[in-house]
Amino acid sequence: MILDQLALALTPYLLFVCLVGTTLGILWGAMPALSTTMAMALLIGLSTGMSQDVAIMFILGVFTGSVFGGTITAVLINIPGTPDAVPTMIEGHPLARRGEGGLALGTAIAASFMGNWIGILLLIAFIPLILKLALQFRSWEMFLLSTWGIAICGTMTSGKRPLKGWISGWIGLMVSFIGLDSIHGVPRYTFGVGILEDGISYVPVLIGLFGLAEILRVLPQRNPAGIPEKVGRVVPPLRTLVKYFRVSLRSGLIGTIIGAIPGAGANVASFLSYDIGRRRASPEERAKWGTGSYEAIVCSEAASNANIGGSMLPTLTLGIPGSAAAAAFLAALELKNVVVGPMFQIENPGLIYFIYFALIIANFLMYGMAIVLVKPCIKLFSLPQALLMPIILLICVLGAYAASLSYFDVYVMLTAGVVGYVLRRFGYPLAPMVLGIILGPLADENLRRALLLFEGRSIWNIIVDHPIGALLLVVVLYTFYDGIFRRR
Amino acid sequence: MSAERGDAYLEQAKAKLSEGFHGEEDIEAASTPQKDLLSACVMAAVCIFAMVLAWQMPDPGRTIYTHPGLLPIVVGASLLAMVIGLAVRALREGGARNLGSLISGQTSDDEDEAWRAWLLIALVIVFVVTLDVVTFRFRFAVGGIELKLSSFECVAIPMTTVILKVFWRKSILLCLLTAVIAVLLLTAAFRYGFKIPMPGVD
Numbered sequence: 082m083i084l085d086q087l088a089l090a091l092t093p094y095l096l097f098v099c100l101v102g103t104t105l106g107i108l109w110g111a112m113p114a115l116s117t118t119m120a121m122a123l124l125i126g127l128s129t130g131m132s133q134d135v136a137i138m139f140i141l142g143v144f145t146g147s148v149f150g151g152t153i154t155a156v157l158i159n160i161p162g163t164p165d166a167v168p169t170m171i172e173g174h175p176l177a178r179r180g181e182g183g184l185a186l187g188t189a190i191a192a193s194f195m196g197n198w199i200g201i202l203l204l205i206a207f208i209p210l211i212l213k214l215a216l217q218f219r220s221w222e223m224f225l226l227s228t229w230g231i232a233i234c235g236t237m238t239s240g241k242r243p244l245k246g247w248i249s250g251w252i253g254l255m256v257s258f259i260g261l262d263s264i265h266g267v268p269r270y271t272f273g274v275g276i277l278e279d280g281i282s283y284v285p286v287l288i289g290l291f292g293l294a295e296i297l298r299v300l301p302q303r304n305p306a307g308i309p310e311k312v313g314r315v316v317p318p319l320r321t322l323v324k325y326f327r328v329s330l331r332s333g334l335i336g337t338i339i340g341a342i343p344g345a346g347a348n349v350a351s352f353l354s355y356d357i358g359r360r361r362a363s364p365e366e367r368a369k370w371g372t373g374s375y376e377a378i379v380c381s382e383a384a385s386n387a388n389i390g391g392s393m394l395p396t397l398t399l400g401i402p403g404s405a406a407a408a409a410f411l412a413a414l415e416l417k418n419v420v421v422g423p424m425f426q427i428e429n430p431g432l433i434y435f436i437y438f439a440l441i442i443a444n445f446l447m448y449g450m451a452i453v454l455v456k457p458c459i460k461l462f463s464l465p466q467a468l469l470m471p472i473i474l475l476i477c478v479l480g481a482y483a484a485s486l487s488y489f490d491v492y493v494m495l496t497a498g499v500v501g502y503v504l505r506r507f508g509y510p511l512a513p514m515v516l517g518i519i520l521g522p523l524a525d526e527n528l529r530r531a532l533l534l535f536e537g538r539s540i541w542n543i544i545v546d547h548p549i550g551a552l553l554l555v556v557v558l559y560t561f562y563d564g565i566f567r568r569r
Numbered sequence: 570m571s572a573e574r575g576d577a578y579l580e581q582a583k584a585k586l587s588e589g590f591h592g593e594e595d596i597e598a599a600s601t602p603q604k605d606l607l608s609a610c611v612m613a614a615v616c617i618f619a620m621v622l623a624w625q626m627p628d629p630g631r632t633i634y635t636h637p638g639l640l641p642i643v644v645g646a647s648l649l650a651m652v653i654g655l656a657v658r659a660l661r662e663g664g665a666r667n668l669g670s671l672i673s674g675q676t677s678d679d680e681d682e683a684w685r686a687w688l689l690i691a692l693v694i695v696f697v698v699t700l701d702v703v704t705f706r707f708r709f710a711v712g713g714i715e716l717k718l719s720s721f722e723c724v725a726i727p728m729t730t731v732i733l734k735v736f737w738r739k740s741i742l743l744c745l746l747t748a749v750i751a752v753l754l755l756t757a758a759f760r761y762g763f764k765i766p767m768p769g770v771d
Binding site: 130131239240241244245255265467468474479488492502528 | 596607629630634689729732751766769
């Protein structure tokens with residue numbers, strides 16, 4: 082089965098699709114203000130016209146490419162293409178000014194490659210374990226797990242104001258209740274509108290929140306165009322790779338773990354790894370931090386790329402997206418009738434191996450294309466956002482419509498976009514809301530089923546019978562306690 | 570980006586990094602006590618409304634545990650507690666003192682940006698509604714290949730031209746040309762490449 086999936090992934094057509102995806106991802110990520118999540122959200126609509134294998138190859142290619150793409154702008158013109166590239170910008174741009182831009186980018190490419198490998202290997206190592214554990218989960222555990230997913234996502238996205246992250250997640254939960262109730266078929270919050278009985282699909286919501294809301298935020302800004310600087314030769318230096326091997330291993334591990342936590346994506350991973358790296362660096366190396374350190378670039382890049390593999394872990398095994406970009410991947414899989422979660426491997430035999438191979442191929446292609454594309458990317462920097470954003474708006478409309486060929490979804494995308502824009506202006510994170518909408522039905526159905534099963538039983542009996550549930554309950558309560566009392 | 574502006578940006582990024590954990594979406598800069606207080610009040614009203622509706626939902630089951638409104642009420646109540654917490658925190662930070670700053674206390678750059686954002690929202694709404702209302706299609710053959718021109722292209726081209734003119738600020742001809750190329754390329758990619766029909770009649 083594994084060899085069949087490898088042969089399938091190595092089909093020339095699929096390799097070509099992955100190459101196109103990776104190239105597009107790098108170019109997309111390199112353009113300031115175009116984030117990985119935005120690329121992933123817009124791709125959901127496009128993927129409806131593709132077969133399952135093609136869609137997975139293309140989307141994972143874009144995912145891998147766009148996470149790296151932000152580095153190019155960060156190093157060369159001092160604008161992080163994606164938010165996770167900020168630490169790389171702090172270290173890489175001073176190096177570029179000293180004429181070492183090529184070397185800085187080469188180091189970043191090599192570190193990204195390493196980081197991706199660590200993420201993929203840890204994903205392969207831990208998926209069987211987590212799937213085995215997930216099969217023990219019953220209704221009560223699934224309810225608690227989805228509640229924890231939304232709560233931790235709220236905490237991880239909103240820094241010192243976790244309350245706002247939780248509020249965003251809870252709003253998402255409320256939105257997910259719209260439609261027919263799954264047990265009795267009673268309409269909830271439909272106000273007599275027939276089309277609302279089918280519920281709100283999270284695909285147009287994702288496109289609205291991460292596509293349209295971003296356009297509404299970025300397009301009205303008046304930003305001067307960047308002036309690209311000379312790059313020099315871009316060669317990932319083997320000696321530097323060997324020198325920073327341990328650092329990249331540590332950073333890759335951090336990135337993967339952070340990726341596995343719902344809501345914490347490449348941004349948290351790169352910042353955390355950068356911070357830990359600074360504390361653990363030798364005094365001579367630490368003196369270079371902030372003024373151009375190759376070790377710091379390795380820390381940031383290895384972590385942000387390892388995050389991809391990490392975010393796939395909860396997404397595929399539990400159906401809880403590890404990041405907003407992973408939520409988009411989950412949505413694309415769902416459009417192909419692939420249901421992720423504990424039964425993933427049983428219901429989709431072999432697909433997991435195909436995803437592994439797609440990630441590995443995308444990583445190799447990212448390495449090659451990153452070296453090739455650095456110089457052509459400079460031309461892209463001169464493209465004004467005011468030219469790109471109206472075109473992306475068209476993709477938002479077409480993407481939202483394409484998901485289920487319903488114009489109602491375009492209205493949902495529009496509403497989500499405007500609401501998302503307003504919430505961002507008021508300082509609310511958006512990823513928890515998406516997680517709330519995705520996990521709402523799971524939480525609702527499982528809570529009611531669990532309560533029915535618990536009817537007439539003592540609390541002690543329930544705790545003894547559900548040790549994982551008791552542990553999860555403690556974790557959920559601790560997440561709220563930590564957010565309320567420790568992050569003040 | 571000028572060297573001075575670039576340096577300032579770099580310093581700002583370094584300062585932010587030194588502050589420690591700031592979350593995946595970095596909401597700190599957009600949060601003010603006034604905004605928190607206002608949003609908490611609006612959300613509290615929505616919460617109460619949602620809870621009342623959930624309470625009124627019919628229950629065809631034999632037990633309260635399967636009531637369709639059970640989780641909506643639980644979520645609504647906990648959301649209400651959270652927004653009250655947010656409002657209390659905002660009040661402690663002086664959110665009630667300078668509520669007018671939400672409208673008038675911004676810099677001219679902020680006001681300009683907000684005005685442009687609302688204009689863009691209006692244009693996008695007009696675009697989406699027009700696409701829904703206007704539906705027609707032409708079919709014609711070029712060299713034996715049947716091509717389609719739907720209401721999507723006819724609405725998208727002028728709307729994209731207007732948005733480009735307002736925000737890109739180039740000549741109307743250049744904006745029109747860009748819009749025509751972008752719309753036709755995108756529709757061709759969706760319709761013929763991905764086999765996805767256009768909104769309306771296709």
